[in-house]
Amino acid sequence: MEKIPMEIEIIGFIAAVLTSVSFVPQVYKIWKTKSAKGVSLTMFLLFFVGVILWLVYGIFINSLSMIIANAITSCLALVIIYYKLKIKE
Amino acid sequence: MEKIPMEIEIIGFIAAVLTSVSFVPQVYKIWKTKSAKGVSLTMFLLFFVGVILWLVYGIFINSLSMIIANAITSCLALVIIYYKLKIKE
Numbered sequence: 136m137e138k139i140p141m142e143i144e145i146i147g148f149i150a151a152v153l154t155s156v157s158f159v160p161q162v163y164k165i166w167k168t169k170s171a172k173g174v175s176l177t178m179f180l181l182f183f184v185g186v187i188l189w190l191v192y193g194i195f196i197n198s199l200s201m202i203i204a205n206a207i208t209s210c211l212a213l214v215i216i217y218y219k220l221k222i223k224e
Numbered sequence: 225m226e227k228i229p230m231e232i233e234i235i236g237f238i239a240a241v242l243t244s245v246s247f248v249p250q251v252y253k254i255w256k257t258k259s260a261k262g263v264s265l266t267m268f269l270l271f272f273v274g275v276i277l278w279l280v281y282g283i284f285i286n287s288l289s290m291i292i293a294n295a296i297t298s299c300l301a302l303v304i305i306y307y308k309l310k311i312k313e
Contacts, residue, residue, distance in 0.1 A: 137226050143284045146277055153274030160264040174263070175249040185242030188235055195232045198285070 136197045147200025155204055158211035162218075171219040179219065183212045225286045236289025244293055247300035251307075260308040268308065272301045 139147075165171045186209045193201030228236075254260045275298045282290030 136228070136232075139225070139285055143225075143281065146284065147281045150274045150277035150281055153270050153277065155274075157267045157269075157271035157274060160266040160270075164264050175253050177249040178246045180246075181242050181249075182246035185239045185244075185246060188239035188242065192232065192236045192239055192289070195235065196228055196285070196287070200281070 136195070139196075139198055144198075144200050147198060147204070151200045151204030151207070155207040155211065158208060158215070162211060162214050165215065165218045165222075169222065171215070171222045174215060174219060176216070176219045179212055179216050183209060183216060186212060225284070228285075228287055233287075233289050236287065236293070240289045240293030240296075244296040244300065247297065247304070251300060251303050254304065254307045254311075258311065260304070260311045263304060263308060265305070265308045268301055268305050272298060272305060275301060 161174070165174065186205050189201060190205035190209065193199075193205055250263070254263065275294050278290060279294035279298065282288075282294055
């Protein structure tokens with residue numbers, strides 16, 4: 136695949152920061168309240184597999200912003216899954 | 225941008241189904257418990273703006289799977305934001 140122009144990649148990078156950062160308050164909330172009750176495990180498991188596939192897709196289409204975003208988001212989703220399984224409620 | 229080959233788009237479509245569908249149990253859980261307490265509003269607002277930017281990015285790079293995924297996900301994120309604001313807790 137051809138290289139994605141930098142001006143388009145910038146949109147991707149801003150999107151990457153927002154969708155990645157959006158997981159931080161969720162992780163913080165679970166840590167603070169010591170409760171993952173309101174969070175659906177099913178959601179995060181499906182989401183995690185989906186994000187891994189977006190990462191593979193990003194590699195194939197040479198999208199640096201998708202690769203970085205989905206690598207970070209998959210790690211954050213894993214943290215939430217870990218808490219959910221650990222707290223068990 | 226050149227057209228993304230169908231075999232790569234298939235990975236994107238599977239990813240799209242998973243990350244879109246992953247929101248359904250969250251919406252169902254909020255509806256069933258009548259509580260959006262465990263869900264972070266900050267997260268979904270940041271996430272919503274991020275998803276809109278991924279939609280714009282998908283349009284620029286001619287990625288049909290990204291366009292469809294982010295259009296659906298943004299609508300589902302809007303439903304969660306609506307519940308969160310309506311239930312207010």
